[in-house]
Amino acid sequence: MKEYTYSEKKDTRSGFGAGLHELGKSNLEVVALCADLTGSLKMDAFKKDFPERFFQVGIAEANMMGLAAGMTIGGKIPFTGTFANFSTGRVYDQIRQSIAYSGKNVKICASHAGLTLGEDGATHQILEDIGMMRMLPHMTVINPCDYNQTKAATIAIAEYEGPVYLRFGRPSVPNFTPADQKFEIGKAVMLNEGTDVTIIATGHLVWKAILAGKMLADKGISAEIINIHTIKPLDNEAVLASVRKTKCVVTAEEHNRFGGLGDSVAQVLGTNFPAPQEYVATNDTFGESGTPEELMVKYGLTENDIVAAAERAISRKQ
Amino acid sequence: MNPHNKSIEELKDIASQVRRDIVRMVHAVNSGHPGGSLGCTDYFVSLYFKVMNYSTDFKMDGKGEDLFFLSNGHISPVWYSTLARAGFFDVKELATFRKIDSRLQGHPATEEGLEGIRVASGSLGQGLSVALGAAQTKKLNNDNSLVYVLMGDGEVEEGQVWEAAMYAAHHKIDNVIATIDRNGQQIDGSTNEVMSLGDLKAKFEAFGWHVLEANGNSFETLLPAFDEAKKSTGHGKPVMIMMDTEMGYGVDFMMGSHKWHGVAPNDEQLQIALQQLAVQVASDY
Numbered sequence: 001m002k003e004y005t006y007s008e009k010k011d012t013r014s015g016f017g018a019g020l021h022e023l024g025k026s027n028l029e030v031v032a033l034c035a036d037l038t039g040s041l042k043m044d045a046f047k048k049d050f051p052e053r054f055f056q057v058g059i060a061e062a063n064m065m066g067l068a069a070g071m072t073i074g075g076k077i078p079f080t081g082t083f084a085n086f087s088t089g090r091v092y093d094q095i096r097q098s099i100a101y102s103g104k105n106v107k108i109c110a111s112h113a114g115l116t117l118g119e120d121g122a123t124h125q126i127l128e129d130i131g132m133m134r135m136l137p138h139m140t141v142i143n144p145c146d147y148n149q150t151k152a153a154t155i156a157i158a159e160y161e162g163p164v165y166l167r168f169g170r171p172s173v174p175n176f177t178p179a180d181q182k183f184e185i186g187k188a189v190m191l192n193e194g195t196d197v198t199i200i201a202t203g204h205l206v207w208k209a210i211l212a213g214k215m216l217a218d219k220g221i222s223a224e225i226i227n228i229h230t231i232k233p234l235d236n237e238a239v240l241a242s243v244r245k246t247k248c249v250v251t252a253e254e255h256n257r258f259g260g261l262g263d264s265v266a267q268v269l270g271t272n273f274p275a276p277q278e279y280v281a282t283n284d285t286f287g288e289s290g291t292p293e294e295l296m297v298k299y300g301l302t303e304n305d306i307v308a309a310a311e312r313a314i315s316r317k318q
Numbered sequence: 319m320n321p322h323n324k325s326i327e328e329l330k331d332i333a334s335q336v337r338r339d340i341v342r343m344v345h346a347v348n349s350g351h352p353g354g355s356l357g358c359t360d361y362f363v364s365l366y367f368k369v370m371n372y373s374t375d376f377k378m379d380g381k382g383e384d385l386f387f388l389s390n391g392h393i394s395p396v397w398y399s400t401l402a403r404a405g406f407f408d409v410k411e412l413a414t415f416r417k418i419d420s421r422l423q424g425h426p427a428t429e430e431g432l433e434g435i436r437v438a439s440g441s442l443g444q445g446l447s448v449a450l451g452a453a454q455t456k457k458l459n460n461d462n463s464l465v466y467v468l469m470g471d472g473e474v475e476e477g478q479v480w481e482a483a484m485y486a487a488h489h490k491i492d493n494v495i496a497t498i499d500r501n502g503q504q505i506d507g508s509t510n511e512v513m514s515l516g517d518l519k520a521k522f523e524a525f526g527w528h529v530l531e532a533n534g535n536s537f538e539t540l541l542p543a544f545d546e547a548k549k550s551t552g553h554g555k556p557v558m559i560m561m562d563t564e565m566g567y568g569v570d571f572m573m574g575s576h577k578w579h580g581v582a583p584n585d586e587q588l589q590i591a592l593q594q595l596a597v598q599v600a601s602d603y
C-alpha cells in the first residue's frame with residue numbers, strides 16, 4: 001500500500017489562483033472575469049499583474065457568462081470566477097445557450113463548492129452543481145482534490161479547447177499530490193491498488209478515501225483507491241477495470257447523491273458490469289451552517305462513512 | 319399597530335443593544351457580516367419598533383400585517399437580533415448564530431422555522447421580486463397592509479433587480495416600500511471602484527418609481543422618511559427609500575471602507591466595539 005503524506009494543508013481555491021497567475025504569464029490569450037469575489041477566488045495576483053486582462057463585472061453573474069462567451073470570439077480564453085452556486089444554478093441558461101450549446105471556450109471556475117463552505121449555510125453550499133454541469137452536452141466537469149492538483153488542472157484546461165466547469169473549495173485540506181504532476185483531463189488517478197473493494201472519490205473526499213483505505217487495511221480489507229478528478233468525461237476504462245477486479249464499489253463526493261460522481265459511476269457499471277455500489281454523498285438535502293468538520297460528520301462524508309460503506313458493499317457481493 | 323411604538327430615545331437605546339448583539343454574534347463564530355448589519359441597524363429598529371404593523375405571533379401568511387423581506391441576506395445578524403429583541407424568539411437563541419443545528423442560519427432560511435422569516439435569501443438579487451409577489455397577493459386578498467423590502471446597493475448590480483423594478487411600475491404595485499442600503503461599499507471595494515451605480519435615484523425614477531432619500535443612520539430623518547413613504551403608497555407607483563448609511567456605523571474602526579463587509583472582530587476589537595456601543599440598560603444575551 002502506498003503511503004501518502006503532506007507537509008501542508010492548503011485551500012484548493014489558492015491552487016486555482018496560483019494556476020491562473022501562471023497562465024497570465026504563459027498564455028496571453030487568457031483573460032479573467034470576476035463577480036465581486038476577487039479575494040475569495042484568489043484572483044488578486046492575476047488582477048494585480050495583468051490588470052488589462054482582468055474584468056470586474058460586479059455582482060452580475062449572468063452578465064459575466066455572456067461576456068465570457070463573447071470574449072472567446074476572436075480567440076480569448078476567459079476564466080470566470082465566483083462561488084459554485086453562482087457559477088451554475090444562478091446562470092444555468094446563460095451557460096447552456098451562450099457557452100455549452102454554442103461551443104465556447106469558457107472556463108467556469110467555481111469556488112466554495114459543497115458543505116465545506118461552512119458557516120454561510122445552505123444558500124451558498126451548492127450540492128447539485130456537478131449534476132447540473134454534467135448534464136450539459138459539451139461540458140467537461142473537473143473537481144480536483146488538493147492545491148497542487150487544482151493548480152495543475154487550471155493550467156491544463158487552458159490548453160483544452162471547449163467549455164469546462166472547474167470546481168474547488170474554501171477550506172485548507174492536505175496537499176498531497178505532486179507539485180509537478182501532469183494533469184490529464186479525463187484520466188483517473190490510481191492511488192492504491194487493492195482487491196476487495198474499489199473506492200472512487202472526487203474533490204475533498206479523495207483524502208478521506210486514502211484515510212479510509214488505511215483503516216480498512218487495519219481490518220484486513222484491501223481497498224483500491226481511485227481519484228476521479230474528471231467526472232465528465234468519466235474514465236470508464238479505469239472504473240470498469242477496477243470493479244471487474246474488486247466486484248464492488250464505493251463512490252465518495254461532497255455532493256448530492258443524485259446526479260454526481262456516484263450516478264456517473266453507476267451508469268457505467270449498470271450498462272457494462274453491474275456490481276454492488278454504495279454512495280457516500282449527501283442524501284437529497286440542503287446543507288446548513290456549521291464548521292466544515294461538523295458538517296462533514298453530520299452529513300456522513302467522513303473516512304468513517306467511507307469505511308462503513310465499503311463494508312456494506314463487500315457484504316453485498318455475490 | 320406596531321407592538322412597541324417606541325420613542326426616538328428608546329429606539330436609540332435599542333439600536334445600541336442590537337449593535338452589541340451583532341458584534342458579539344459574529345465574533346462568537348468568527349464569521350458573518352458586521353459591516354452592513356451595523357449600517358442598517360437603525361432601519362431595522364425603526365421598522366420593528368415603530369413603523370411596521372405586525373404581530374410577534376408569527377404566521378407565514380401574515381394576512382392583515384405589514385411584511386418585511388431582507389434581500390441582502392448576508393446582513394442576517396441585524397435581522398435576527400431585531401427579531402429577538404422585538405419578541406419573535408428568545409434572545410438567548412442569538413448565541414446559536416451560524417452554529418450547527420441552529421435556526422439562525424448564516425443567511426436567513428425558512429427550513430428551520432425561525433419566526434419572522436418568510437423566504438430564504440443570501441443569493442443576491444431575488445428579494446425584490448418576492449416582495450412584489452407578496453404585495454400583489456395582498457392586493458388580491460384585499461389586504462391593505464404594506465410590504466417592506468431591503469436590498470444592498472451592490473446587490474442592485476444584479477439584473478433581476480431591474481426586471482423587478484420594471485414590473486413593479488408596470489403593474490402599479492403601490493403597496494410596497496423598497497429600500498436600498500446606499501452605503502457605497504461591496505466586497506471587492508467601493509461601489510465606485512467595482513461597478514459604478516450612477517444616479518440610482520434617477521434610475522429608479524426613470525423606471526417609474528417614487529423615490530425618497532434619507533439618512534439611514536439618523537432616526538430624526540429616517541422616521542419622517544418612513545412617514546412620507548407610507549403616505550406615498552396607494553398612488554399607483556412603487557415607493558423607494560434611497561437610504562444613505564455608513565457601513566460599520568457605531569464602531570469607529572469598522573467605518574469608512576468595505577473592509578468589514580464580512581469579517582468578524584477578534585477579542586480585542588470586540589471589547590473596543592462594545593465600549594463604543596453603550597446602552598442604558600445593558601442586557602446582552
Ligand SMILES: Cc1ncc(C[n+]2csc(CCOP(=O)(O)OP(=O)(O)O)c2C)c(N)n1
Binds near residue numbers: 390442443
Ligand atoms: C448572487 C450572488 N452573488 C454574489 C454573492 C456574494 N456576495 C455576498 S454579499 C456581496 C456584496 C454585496 O454588496 P452590497 O449589496 O452592497 O452589501 P454590503 O456589502 O453593502 O453589505 C457579494 C458579492 C452573493 N451572495 N450572491
Ligand SMILES: [Mg+2]
Binds near residue numbers: 471501502
Ligand atoms: Mg453596499
